[in-house]
Amino acid sequence: MRRLLTIAMSVVFATTALAQEMHEGKHDSATAHSMGKSASLEAATRTIEVSMLETEDGRMVFEPGLIEVQPGETVRFAISNVGLIEHEFVFDTPAEIIAHKDEMMMDAAHDMAHDSDNAITLQPGEDGELAWTFTDAGVFEFACLIPGHYEAGMFGPLVVRPTMM
Numbered sequence: 001m002r003r004l005l006t007i008a009m010s011v012v013f014a015t016t017a018l019a020q021e022m023h024e025g026k027h028d029s030a031t032a033h034s035m036g037k038s039a040s041l042e043a044a045t046r047t048i049e050v051s052m053l054e055t056e057d058g059r060m061v062f063e064p065g066l067i068e069v070q071p072g073e074t075v076r077f078a079i080s081n082v083g084l085i086e087h088e089f090v091f092d093t094p095a096e097i098i099a100h101k102d103e104m105m106m107d108a109a110h111d112m113a114h115d116s117d118n119a120i121t122l123q124p125g126e127d128g129e130l131a132w133t134f135t136d137a138g139v140f141e142f143a144c145l146i147p148g149h150y151e152a153g154m155f156g157p158l159v160v161r162p163t164m165m
């Protein structure tokens with residue numbers, strides 16, 4: 001009985017440690033994402049321009065609505081908030097996007113701004129840029145996680161795949 005309890009306890013500890021590690025990893029900008037890592041702007045070989053805005057019919061969108069890059073490519077995202085309210089551009093795995101979205105919703109009162117290598121928050125009329133080296137092929141997601149904006153349409157697929165020759 002005592003032995004079983006010991007095993008059960010170590011499982012709990014191991015699980016807690018893992019959860020903690022994962023949680024810390026999520027907020028540690030130095031941690032490499034499976035989709036790649038932060039890069040210097042000078043290292044970028046291509047610029048992708050992205051606009052964030054509200055539409056007349058009440059939606060909020062990114063233009064373009066789809067971003068495609070190649071594995072190994074370092075791109076510079078030139079982001080413009082051409083809307084009338086604050087927006088952000090963040091990209092991650094779909095699971096991380098959902099997790100962050102829930103966090104932002106819960107922390108709405110605290111006005112939690114993203115401040116990591118894969119996110120940028122811009123005021124109306126503001127421009128910003130960030131660079132990223134994509135590694136593995138896969139389907140990721142870019143979004144604005146200010147509460148309500150994702151639901152209004154601010155998300156799109158970020159596809160990393162080799163170009164067909």
Ligand SMILES: [Cu+2]
Pocket residue numbers: 060086087088144145146149154
């Ligand atoms: Cu937004």
